[in-house]
Amino acid sequence: MKIPRIYSQLAHGPRGVGGRWKSAADEAGWYGSCKGPLVLVLTADFPPGPGSPPAPGREYWLARPASAVRELAEVTAVVLGIAFAGWFAPVTYHVFGYVYLFAVIALSLRVGRWPVLFAAVASAVVWNYVFIPPRLSFSVLDFDDSLMLGTYCFAALIGGQLTARIRAQERTERQRERRASALLHLSRALTAARSFDEAAAAALRQADGLFSARTALLLAGETGELAPHPAGSYPLTAADAAAAPRARHAGVAVGRLAHPADLAPALHVPLRRAERALGVFVVALPAAVRSLTLPQRDLIEAFAAQIALLVEREQLRAASERERRLAESERLHRTLLDSVSHELKTPLAVLRSAVERLEAAPGGPTTVLTAEIRTAAARLDDTVANLLHQTRLESGAVRPRLDWCDPRDLITAARRRAGDALANRPVTLEIEPDVPLVRTDAVLTEHALANLLLNAARHTPAGSAVRIAARCDVVNPRLRLEVGDRGPGIPVERRRDLFQKFQRGPRAPAGGLGLGLSIARGFMLAQGGDAVVSDEPGGGACFSLLLPFAEPAEVPDDDR
Amino acid sequence: MTADPTRPDILVVDDEIQIRRLLRLTLEAAGYAVREAPTAQAGQAELVRRGPDAVILDLGLPDESGIELLRRLREWSPVPVVILSVLGQEDRKVAALDAGADDYLTKPFGSAELLARLRALLRRIKPAVAASRFRFGRIEVDLAARRVARDGAPLHLTSMEYALLQLFVAHRDKVLTHRQILRELWGPNAERHTHYLRTYMLRLRRKLEDDADFPRHFLTESGVGYRFVSEPAGT
Structure with a gap:
């Protein structure tokens, strides 16, 4: 922070110079003792000592433009004071020209441009009236005196105006620097904080000190409700509680200091980040503060922006933490499922292979018994598989691997998977010749389709026909994989619950958990599809898997 | 042991x-x-x-x-x-x-x-004598002459279809992943373009299988790839 600053410093003056300027020069470490009355001290910033004030920028916050009336009164007092004192001084009237010139320039260090102008004119008038003989009357000037008065007027005007301009610049510069210093201090405190709560508390305490106010921080929770942060020092009144959401939704500051008609005693500044208000920063200033200057308002807004940044960072951190935890729990879940699956399936695999070997061995035990074991093992295998699939679906562990598939392949694989269940049934295939490729997880969709085939085989009379079709829905573009049967059909009132788990038809044969259709639908939903049931034309039920379409990219052609 | x-x-x-x-x-x-x-x-x-x-x-x-x-x-x-x-x-x-x-x-x-x-x-x-002629189903492939025939009648395959067939014959009875086939025929940049493969497989099946809707030789291994079986079980 090496911003060179300009102090206009009056080093030696007979009177009327505020101690403030002197101390500024002291601090600057260089004290002008030059011959002339006006000394410019150029200096870098004050070194930040260990005993720096608790809330830097406070002067900036407190700086209020002096009232014009007060400044005019000051000017009048000085001009008249000199006239009064000079009355008794045993010097010629010429001297007062210098005294007044000095006074005007000294005043220009304290007051604005217009009061300085006033001082120049008034002092010329008073000088003439009081000092230029004849005293206490406006004199008819001789050539020397009028020249002197004219030069005086010009010198006072130019000197006063220049000094006032430099002072205004210096003042702006100083304000800017103090504002920066306040914000720097804040951001340092935020960086040093080890947690969000600590950072929020640090920010609020700084605001408390800087603004001589009590503050509160309201943060939007996941439901969108504003909740006060415990570090706040200002208990919200009912009017404040009503004002905070208004500030948040409007995106602008609300409160009596923003609109005189507003009832909320505190100022509510929304914490905005990219069109989103993350919360509200509440500053309750003492009741004596009736209005805010632009720089004051600006500093509060800057504070709110810093806090908004902090809140956003915290939210991002929390989100990534949540993500990580979720991934971790998912991984655990999956590992558990995998090991349970392995532990259940390995003995079953052994059982099946062993029975196979038994049946193949010459002179083995009676085939009736081994066939029983084989059937039981197969059934157990199906049950375990279904339960695991259902669990995977419910725990969200089903992650479809979408890739381009030929619907013919899906049907072939499902038929192979359904195996002997369809052995003694006439199966008709209706595949539209130009049925397009679909983007789907082949394993899941085959499984779902096989479940529909098994369902048809299970619930329709032995030997009745099964129709498998692949067609496009033209209206709502998607692929339909249909399994039509010649069974009793599904009454309309049963259709809604049909795909729920553990639903078994009233006339269903014994055995089975009622998971097949639920799994089929689950697998389709997991990849953006669906499963539905309707009437098969000519009697029976028609189960359909629906898959969304996507246009595949061009296939390079070769006609050679 | x-x-x-x-x-x-x-x-x-x-x-x-x-x-x-x-x-x-x-x-x-x-x-x-x-x-x-x-x-x-x-x-x-x-x-x-x-x-x-x-x-x-x-x-x-x-x-x-x-x-x-x-x-x-x-x-x-x-x-x-x-x-x-x-x-x-x-x-x-x-x-x-x-x-x-x-x-x-x-x-x-x-x-x-x-x-x-x-x-x-x-x-x-331990391959038998590398035969230049190869039969499956009703199809005969003459690898030396690059000719394919069904029941003795010549069959036209495009160069890509023939390359695909050649790859399958060379790896018969073995599963080939999508990536392996795509890389072999279309180059490493096409490894993700499964839809090329699906499209050409359908064309190949239509020309070489008796029933393209229920293939017996060019089998799909779900989620993995394809397997060419010259002598399907049960024939």
């Missing part, structure tokens, strides 16, 4: 003792010599001690993934490897096949299936 030079030597790497015992029973009954290893490390040691004729490798081993073992093995040996995996692990299957496995079996599998796969793999390392 005496080394019998006439019997093919199979190394089984699986941590489940029951599976190992069953595989031993099945394989020995079919005339193979069997060695066992319960961990990847033990498997590695067995592989180094004496190269087997084929390896049956479980992917879920306690000390490290079977794929790791496979990758190391492939750095120095082309020995046929059949991997064992459970249903729903298509990713791992594809990864293992891409890492150099020759075939896979999904648990639970039948012994007939296992023996058929093993036979096909062992046949390939």
Whole structure:
């Protein structure tokens, strides 16, 4: 922070110079003792000592433009004071020209441009009236005196105006620097904080000190409700509680200091980040503060922006933490499922292979018994598989691997998977010749389709026909994989619950958990599809898997 | 475990003792010599001690993934490897096949299936006289003359279709992953373009299969790839 600053410093003056300027020069470490009355001290910033004030920028916050009336009164007092004192001084009237010139320039260090102008004119008038003989009357000037008065007027005007301009610049510069210093201090405190709560508390305490106010921080929770942060020092009144959401939704500051008609005693500044208000920063200033200057308002807004940044960072951190935890729990879940699956399936695999070997061995035990074991093992295998699939679906562990598939392949694989269940049934295939490729997880969709085939085989009379079709829905573009049967059909009132788990038809044969259709639908939903049931034309039920379409990219052609 | 030079030597790497015992029973009954290893490390040691004729490798081993073992093995040996995996692990299957496995079996599998796969793999390392003519179903392929005929009538294949057929014939009875085929025919940049493959497979099936809607020779291995079977079971 090496911003060179300009102090206009009056080093030696007979009177009327505020101690403030002197101390500024002291601090600057260089004290002008030059011959002339006006000394410019150029200096870098004050070194930040260990005993720096608790809330830097406070002067900036407190700086209020002096009232014009007060400044005019000051000017009048000085001009008249000199006239009064000079009355008794045993010097010629010429001297007062210098005294007044000095006074005007000294005043220009304290007051604005217009009061300085006033001082120049008034002092010329008073000088003439009081000092230029004849005293206490406006004199008819001789050539020397009028020249002197004219030069005086010009010198006072130019000197006063220049000094006032430099002072205004210096003042702006100083304000800017103090504002920066306040914000720097804040951001340092935020960086040093080890947690969000600590950072929020640090920010609020700084605001408390800087603004001589009590503050509160309201943060939007996941439901969108504003909740006060415990570090706040200002208990919200009912009017404040009503004002905070208004500030948040409007995106602008609300409160009596923003609109005189507003009832909320505190100022509510929304914490905005990219069109989103993350919360509200509440500053309750003492009741004596009736209005805010632009720089004051600006500093509060800057504070709110810093806090908004902090809140956003915290939210991002929390989100990534949540993500990580979720991934971790998912991984655990999956590992558990995998090991349970392995532990259940390995003995079953052994059982099946062993029975196979038994049946193949010459002179083995009676085939009736081994066939029983084989059937039981197969059934157990199906049950375990279904339960695991259902669990995977419910725990969200089903992650479809979408890739381009030929619907013919899906049907072939499902038929192979359904195996002997369809052995003694006439199966008709209706595949539209130009049925397009679909983007789907082949394993899941085959499984779902096989479940529909098994369902048809299970619930329709032995030997009745099964129709498998692949067609496009033209209206709502998607692929339909249909399994039509010649069974009793599904009454309309049963259709809604049909795909729920553990639903078994009233006339269903014994055995089975009622998971097949639920799994089929689950697998389709997991990849953006669906499963539905309707009437098969000519009697029976028609189960359909629906898959969304996507246009595949061009296939390079070769006609050679 | 005496080394019998006439019997093919199979190394089984699986941590489940029951599976190992069953595989031993099945394989020995079919005339193979069997060695066992319960961990990847033990498997590695067995592989180094004496190269087997084929390896049956479980992917879920306690000390490290079977794929790791496979990758190391492939750095120095082309020995046929059949991997064992459970249903729903298509990713791992594809990864293992891409890492150099020759075939896979999904648990639970039948012994007939296992023996058929093993036979096909062992046949390939000792190929019969490389025939330039090759028959499957009603199709005859003359690899030397680049001619394809159905029931004696010539059949026109585009160059891409022929290349695809050639690839399948060269790897008959073996599973080829999508990535392997795409890389071979369309280059490494096309590895993700499964829809090329689907489209050409449909064209090839329409020309070479009796019923393209229910193919018997050009089989789809769900989520993995394709397998060309010259003599489907049950014919």
